[in-house]
Amino acid sequence: MGLSQRLKLRMRRFLQRPGTTVDLAPLEKHLPRIDALEEELEALTDEELTERAGEAEGYVEICAVGREAARRALDQRPYDVQLVGAMAMLDGRVAEMATGEGKTLAATIAAYGHVRAGHGPVHVITVNDYLARRDAQWMEPVYTLLGLTVGWVNESSSHDERTEAYGCDVTYVSVSEGGFDFLRDQLVTDIDERVQRPLATAIVDEADSILIDEARVPMVLAGGVAQARNTKHAAAAKLVQMLRPGRDYEIADDNRSVALTDTGLARIEKKLGGVDLYDGANAEQLSLINVSLHANVLLKRDVDYIVRGDKVELVDEMRGRVAQRRRWPDGLQAAVEAKEGITATAEGEILNTITVQGYIALYSTVCGMTATAVIVGDQLREFFKLEVAMIPPNTPCIRDDEADRIFAAQAERDEALVAEIKACHEAGRPVLVGTLDVKQSEELAELLRAEGITANVLNAKNDDEEAAIIAEAGALRAVTVSTQMAGRGVDIRLGGSKQVDYDAVAELGGLYVLGAGRHDSRRVDNQLRGRSGRQGDPGGSVFFVSLEDDLIVRHAPEAIPSMPRMSMDGLVEDEQVDFAVEHAQRVAEGVAHEIHRNTWRYSVVIEQQRQQIAELRERLLTTEDAADLLMDQCVKADDIERDVLVQAGRAIALYHLDRAWTDHLAELADVREGVHLRALGRLDPLDEFHRAAVPLFNELIPAVEQKTIETFEEAEIDDDGWHPEEGEIVRPSATWTYLVHENPFGSELDRLIAAVGRRLSSSR
Template structure:
């Protein structure tokens, strides 16, 4: 374990996180501009479309930008932006993360801000979304506004070709998911010809669903991988060996559910199955690692909770959104272990050629701002990791949604029985109900229970996430019952009476959309996002959460602070303020744990990112100048003096770029090995981060001279420089490359587990 000093610092940091109140930006200076903007409205309305476009091309003042943007929205969409949308756009132009309630029109707010950023000389603007669907939808939706303002707009999705990407990024404003933008950046970093790039600089990012991208996704590494020779997969053999092992007999699961270990009997069984070897002998370390990861997959990862199997592939479920985590895979062999567990072939992981975390990628933009419905809870993290402040914009129409107190029960069985009864009661009146569950399995179980009561619910989870928009759009229909994981259609409006609002008055009279949560999520933000599906733009609505003291969140983070005999009604409903406090405490601790893990991960990422940036700058010089040719002229005089400058430049550049990319890939592999083993050094009372730096910094310092040495050596081996091609010197790049995101290891590192343990001991 870590030294007491490090653990104490973690405990103090988490306690501060739990106690620190959030602070937000004062928007009154921006609100003072509203009368002037409105005063310009009449004059702007008299402009023809052509005159409006011409005026937009020379607009520089904020008042003029907002007045023209508002009029373009009226003409292009038939919508006049509310004052709160204008204030939101002004806050985005000031570089803030704007909190606006669900249904307040963040998409149009972002378009006004994008126009302003372009006019301020901060273009090109990338509007970063959470998925491809929103990128394309929002770009096409806002296109009439941009056209009237004289701007071009494009969008990028996973299916976009290189030429389509290049055209989209050439626009003034580009809508793209953060992962696709990051992948394009990584590919651009490995081009051997500037003309092959698709992006044209990272100037301004407007981050949609900012809390999700900047906090929940921040640690996620985006990876560009290359093909490597296929090696024997030891994990599949290990999966076969552990498949018959039983809990409590052959292995034991830790109390926190994040690790499993073989018992003496289990170890003997495994060693016998592997031919009677000593699994802990040094020569079998690879098999030991494979057995451990296969055991974790077998004992701890749950189908339809942590992942689903679809189209003969394992697809990971994003615990924060309940959606499929697109192009995501677990690290450290865990992905292959789960594939083996499910009887599937291992998918290629490949050699990592380049990687950047979401947080590091966002930091590359000169200007960053964002918007979401839930930013205040993560205000401190936004300040710490991005130096961004939160600005809360009041809703255009006051929220009249009725948020009830949690209904708490001792067991999940009692909770779910009461939950089904509540849904039946609302459904009998015709009131639409949206139920949020914590995972795929829970959503399907609840739908089955409702079916037994004669209610056929619309189910939305990771298995049918492609239908998300259409299902959620009808969740407000009279009599509808929708059961969803916490994805709940973020970014899609739920209109009372259905998408056509046919029965709006009837549904409103019944109290509007009724949102029910089955259990509390680790994050209050996710719960608030679910609540926010009701009460849109002043509509009536209601929300309530049904909680069981058996829920994982409560048991893990509040089990030792719950009263032994809580007060309860005859029907099993707990009515005890101490229990309500304990549940809130559990969420705050879970959020604190997440924050500390984020902070710890970022400490390691900082040095890697500094090294990546430094090498990228050197690579850029090699790509765009004659620096390598000059170096060779100095060091290999006899072979360069009679060469044509153009030939020398071409050959030297190709050689140097190959070795830069090859050595960086090797360096990343080395850093991964160091990171995996560094926590073992804490046993000797050493700080793991210091130990990581002690290994990483000298290794990188050796990289630059090694690049030069390999470049010179390769050049000296060339017999016919004038006709040389890279393949002649065996400088062959991967035959195929692909991209993916590395999902958090659900069991964390040893340090992550220590942080979680510290979190469980914290008191408010």
């Protein structure tokens, strides 16, 4: 039984209860006192306000001064609910604030408060570079009036620009760039080369996306020589592409695993010259065939990835946009590149790595904001010890959220969806359609063109244009088709960005949000709905669902009656089906939660070891520990000037420590792959991983000390210092960073085990 099938069985009884929220009454009691300070602060000059900002203490003064600074700098007076959201973040909570309720400004006041409380520097962690730059520049006048400095970092920032940005009181940075900078700082040989200061406070934007959806994603710093693997994968791709479904391979019911049939295996083995792929000597070849089969059969272009130029770019399933600098592990990336006829991208050896969850956990204080936190409240508490504060909207939401319209077949669903869009377009009402992937967005746009409707399409292929497209999605007669709206970061205003037709659009019912199928996560659907009904605007939403949708086929096929009740117009009207759709989403969320929990259990021991290495490295970099070791162990050290000894010992010890950690990570990767085989012997893979990982680490530091001594004994050191000979100390000439996309089909050995299991089952 495959991993996803086991999880599915475990999660059939899963009922995810909403996370509880903290009581807001203790925070709301401060509002009258904040209001009372307003008249006093209004009488101050800008210079006096800045001086007052530098002396403010406590929630009342922080919020009152922050409100006045925002009013003057942006001509925006924060609502009471924004101040409550800021106070919740100052309390170390995740504030759930609906779309359009002003989270960015609330976070600015919270950042100011954390700095005043001595919790700085503050990093505002965003989902992408665009939002980091936009929000920093947008809020800069407020920070300036508050007497604070603000900076931002993106992928193109130079070393000096990063150092300057991180030197500010508040720094806006995407989670990946912040993580990569942390990893690079862990490899410096001179403390002045660092760009970051100690990690103090993180305010996490789109907190559920970063802390839950991306939490288990490893960020990688790589170096060395790129591995040229494309030739082998290209040959495997050619073999796999000649196979036929049903005859040569079978796809599992959940569409998440595929395996060769006996016929397909025989064809491959014949093409390879009659080899036995299940002979241990041919394990590498079998792995190549297996991973190539998955890449060619299960990974879909314009769904899981796009091809742009000469690159395969992965698509973030939660946001429907390109996942920047992300790649699949276990040879799957190279297999997809071979499938598309693209030269393999560099991978190199891993110098250091940390998961998003591990990186965020390094901050002394963590808080955040998002429009959809309550659903994952239990997970935020489990993984980060964070509580959710549910902030009420400033103006009650009057959006009309209709019940799902469910159809038996996708073709019927799409026909009804196009008809609904056409009717709205003819009336002038703006429509925003959320699709599940790039392919679906383009197919829907083509159907609309056939009806004479030109839609603005926003997907992973044109994400650079997203701000302009989203800003006009509320204009009269606008039709916008977008892959998911999570993290898009731009408000949709009725009547367009300048709201010239606000009254006309409002009269028509406001922005109409249509979902072309349910996502695996209710949060993503809720984020799509939340684009309508902003700040009390009229609006509406409805999801068009098909019983052929992947979500239902994978997670609730047994819950669908064989003959559901249907109306004359093709709509399914059956309470059992309504339950099945909701059940499928909850099971999908439960499976994701279980995968997160299991993945993190493996990561915990690696993160603990990384922290121990980091502490040792910090001592080597900032103290004379290495020189003291050499003085104790090497007679030669007595004849060397102390300054020279410190310099030589530090350089040699840092090199061997970094080299040992790189080798250790490679060993752990091999161990983690291998322990899955032990599951066949009914051993717990996690226990086996720990049983192997701990002794390996215990040997690491003594080995580093011994190699440091040996290198020092052999090194030529004179009064001018130590200058290693060529090849004596080799550090990567170049490094690069990437994120490892969660492998949707398990590791190579997971796939191998599944293939072996199927073969054994079929032979019985």
